[in-house]
Amino acid sequence: MPELQLMFSRQRKWMFTLLSIYVLGWGFTSYQSIFLGLVVGTSLSLFNLWLMVRKMNQFDNAVTQGKKVRSLGSFSRFASAALAVIIAMRFPEHLHLISVVIGLMTSYIVIMIDFFIRSLQIHN
Secondary structure (H helix, E strand, O other): OHHHHHHHHHHHHHHHHHHHHHHHHHHHOOOHHHHHHHHHHHHHHHHHHHHHHHHHHHHHHHHHHOOOOOOOOHHHHHHHHHHHHHHHHHOOOOOOHHHHHHHHOHHHHHHHHHHHHHHHHHHO
């Protein structure tokens, strides 16, 4: 699974870059609630990405050793997304709910962009 670790490393760099842009936007613009929502959502999205990669490694180890395979941790990812929405609804003056939801989807968008970039590089 070294290619999974390489993919995660690339995607993690993209996520940290986006987080730094969002923090700068929060600090230097008047749209603080929107950028703070993006920071919270993207942070939890990065956590969800880490959970997914960790569960995939455990899944690979279990299959390799012939053990019974457990779930890939969908419940924990759903729970962290629900936590982000609850926090955004509890503090609407500080967090923009739509921005939190967009931030939660960031890791999936980064995964798709990384896939398209890598497939273009392989074909060229």
